[in-house]
Amino acid sequence: MPKLLALTGSPSAHSRTAVVADHALRHLTRSHSGFETARLAVRELPAADLLAARRGEPEIRRALEAVAEADGLIIATPVYKASYTGLLKAFLDLLPQDGLVGKTVLPLATGGSLAHVLTIDYALRPVLAALGARHVTAGRFVLDSSVERGSGPDRLRPEADRPPPGRRRVRRRPARREPAARPRCADPRHRAGARHRADRRLVSPPPPLTTRTDKDPPCPQPSPRPPPPGASS
Numbered sequence: 001m002p003k004l005l006a007l008t009g010s011p012s013a014h015s016r017t018a019v020v021a022d023h024a025l026r027h028l029t030r031s032h033s034g035f036e037t038a039r040l041a042v043r044e045l046p047a048a049d050l051l052a053a054r055r056g057e058p059e060i061r062r063a064l065e066a067v068a069e070a071d072g073l074i075i076a077t078p079v080y081k082a083s084y085t086g087l088l089k090a091f092l093d094l095l096p097q098d099g100l101v102g103k104t105v106l107p108l109a110t111g112g113s114l115a116h117v118l119t120i121d122y123a124l125r126p127v128l129a130a131l132g133a134r135h136v137t138a139g140r141f142v143l144d145s146s147v148e149r150g151s152g153p154d155r156l157r158p159e160a161d162r163p164p165p166g167r168r169r170v171r172r173r174p175a176r177r178e179p180a181a182r183p184r185c186a187d188p189r190h191r192a193g194a195r196h197r198a199d200r201r202l203v204s205p206p207p208p209l210t211t212r213t214d215k216d217p218p219c220p221q222p223s224p225r226p227p228p229p230g231a232s233s
């Protein structure tokens with residue numbers, strides 16, 4: 001039976017990120033039956049062993065085995081200082097270099113502001129790729145305000161199941177085609193147009209440097225003429 005592991009990297013005891021990861025886990029098992037599921041909250045691992053990279057300690061070893069045995073992973077993190085958490089990184093650093101080879105990964109992030117909606121793509125995704133994950137699905141960023149916590153069971157507000165505004169598909173108007181800007185040239189003969197360019201190709205030496213200013217872009221140069229047949233070099 002394929003194994004699905006939800007790995008969460010929040011230091012919070014009452015983590016919104018864990019609520020989102022749970023939601024995704026339930027959703028996946030509802031739509032694809034036959035998964036064996038497990039949860040791993042990095043904050044529950046012994047901190048000293050985690051930070052000292054004691055891979056052989058029983059709880060760390062079991063956590064690493066759980067990752068090795070998983071066929072698919074949900075990797076969920078809150079956004080901290082515009083990136084994933086140091087806690088998650090401390091754990092990912094314990095994985096072998098090929099620790100995610102052959103696994104499918106669904107990255108998730110929660111954050112307080114849409115300003116960091118791209119954290120998954122610019123921060124987390126490169127790490128997952130470095131660990132060999134070949135199939136990292138489109139991730140999902142969820143605003144923390146979409147996670148309801150209170151006296152009842154934690155749950156996601158309906159808007160959390162929709163992509164945030166920055167990621168919504170928008171129907172774009174076709175781009176207006178601007179006419180290509182023509183290069184400016186200080187040489188008056190060049191401004192005269194194509195005829196001058198044709199002349200130059202035949203005979204003229206380059207225009208004197210004194211007619212140009214530093215601000216002028218260089219004159220477009222004609223391609224060199226091939227030597228006439230039989231000409232000696």
Ligand SMILES: Cc1cc2nc3c(=O)[nH]c(=O)nc-3n(C[C@H](O)[C@H](O)[C@H](O)COP(=O)(O)O)c2cc1C
Binds near residue numbers: 113115
């Ligand atoms: C130390 C710290 C740094 C944070 N930095 C950011 C940030 O840079 N961008 C952002 O959108 N949210 C930021 N947040 C808000 C959290 O990402 C957000 O509340 C998240 O849902 C918390 O998840 P958790 O409950 O699982 O810990 C920060 C929160 C904390 C505590």
